Amino acid sequence: MLIMGVTRPNGKEHFIAAAFPSACGKTNLAMLEPTLPGWKVRCVGDDIAWMKFGEDGRLYAINPEAGFFGVAPGTSNKTNPMAVGTFQKNSIFTNVAETSEGRYYWEGLEDEIKDKNVEITDWLGNPWKLGDATPAAHPNSRFAAPAKQCPIIHPDWESNSGVPIEAIIFGGRRPEGVPLVFETLGWHHGIFTGACLKSETTAAAEHKGKNVMHDPMAMRPFMGYNFGKYLDHWISLEKAPHKVPKIYHVNWFRKSKEGKFLWPGYGDNIRVIDWIIRRLDGEEGIGMDTAVGVVPSRGSINLDGLSDINWDELMSLPADYWKQDAKEVRKFLEDQVGSDLPNEIREQLEAQEKRIEAL
Incomplete structure (x- = not known):
C-alpha cells in the first residue's frame, strides 16, 4: 500500500x-x-x-521502507516528475538500457532524448537505437532510490x-x-x-x-x-x-x-x-x-x-459483463477459499449477486 x-x-x-x-x-x-x-x-x-x-x-x-523500488519503463518527467527527481543521485538501476553519455534509458523516455543519434546499449548489452522493435529495457526493469530524496517527501x-x-x-x-x-x-x-x-x-x-x-x-x-x-x-x-x-x-x-x-x-x-x-x-x-x-x-x-x-x-456497469464477473468471482472464492470463506464475506457475495442480477 x-x-x-x-x-x-x-x-x-x-x-x-x-x-x-x-x-x-x-x-x-x-x-x-x-x-x-x-x-x-x-x-x-x-x-x-x-x-x-x-x-x-x-x-x-x-x-517501513527506506526507499523506492519502482518500475522504470513509463516513468518520465511527463508521468512522474517527482520520481525522476528522486533518482537523480544515489540510485541503482536494474535491467535498463544505457546511453553513450552514461545515462539511463527505457521505454517512455523517447521525448527526453535530446540527441536522437545517441548510442544506446540495451539491457542485454546489445547495440540499440530508437525505433528498434525489441525493448531497450526489460519491461520489469527497476530504479531504487532513497525516499528522503523525493522532492515531496512528507515531513512525517x-x-x-x-x-x-x-x-x-x-x-x-x-x-x-x-x-x-x-x-x-x-x-x-x-x-x-x-x-x-x-x-x-x-x-x-x-x-x-x-x-x-x-x-x-x-x-x-x-x-x-x-x-x-x-x-x-x-x-x-x-x-x-x-x-x-x-x-x-x-x-x-x-x-x-x-x-x-x-x-x-x-x-x-x-x-x-x-x-x-x-x-x-x-x-x-x-x-x-x-x-x-x-x-x-x-x-x-x-x-x-x-x-x-x-x-x-x-x-x-454493463449488465452482461457484471453477471459473468459474478459467476467467475463465486467460482474463484469457492475454489480458492472454500469452507474457510468467512460467513460475512459469503453474505456479501450473495447480496452482490442479487444486486447484479437485477441490472
Whole structure:
C-alpha cells in the first residue's frame, strides 16, 4: 500500500492508503502532481504500509521502507516528475538500457532524448537505437532510490506513530466494465471488494499476456497464510473503539471500444481523490447507488479543463459483463477459499449477486 498526504485548497490534510498490484500506478499516485489548483500531495510511502490502531481509535500507518523500488519503463518527467527527481543521485538501476553519455534509458523516455543519434546499449548489452522493435529495457526493469530524496517527501514519513488513514483504496488494471471509482457499501463489503480484486497482468507478474487475473487485496504474491483467515482478520478490526476507514475501488485503465483509455490518469487522478474526500466529509448529492457500490453522480467530479470525457461509458456497469464477473468471482472464492470463506464475506457475495442480477 502507498501512503499519501493530500492537502485541499482549504489547507486541511487527509491521509489515504491505496493497494494496487505491481506496475499499476502506486508510485505515480503516491507522488501525484495535482492538475487542480490549490491541491498538494506529499508522499509518505509508495509500496508498503504497516498499520495499527491508535489510542484514539483511528488507524495509523507507517512506511517501513527506506526507499523506492519502482518500475522504470513509463516513468518520465511527463508521468512522474517527482520520481525522476528522486533518482537523480544515489540510485541503482536494474535491467535498463544505457546511453553513450552514461545515462539511463527505457521505454517512455523517447521525448527526453535530446540527441536522437545517441548510442544506446540495451539491457542485454546489445547495440540499440530508437525505433528498434525489441525493448531497450526489460519491461520489469527497476530504479531504487532513497525516499528522503523525493522532492515531496512528507515531513512525517519517518514518524514512529504514523499518520491517520481516512480511506483505503483498492484498484487494478480493468480494461472493461469497471467504473472509474466507487465507494463500497460498508466495511464488510469493502473487504469483499478487496478480496475480489482483479487486474490485467503486467511484466511485474509471473503470468504473461494480457489476461485479467485475481489479485486479492493486491497481496496475491505475498499472501503468507490461509486467505480465509486473512479475511477474518480484516473483519475482526471493526470493533470498539476502532474507527475503520471507508474503502473505495478505482480503475484508471478502462478503455473505449476503440482501445483508448477513457480517463487521462496521472495528475488528473486528483479529481477522483477530491470526490473521495468530499464523500468522507459526508457531502450529499454526489453519489449514486449501484449494484457494486456508490459511484459519482453526474457532475460531481470536477472535469474543468478536460475534454472528450465519455462520462456514461466511464461510469457504466454493463449488465452482461457484471453477471459473468459474478459467476467467475463465486467460482474463484469457492475454489480458492472454500469452507474457510468467512460467513460475512459469503453474505456479501450473495447480496452482490442479487444486486447484479437485477441490472
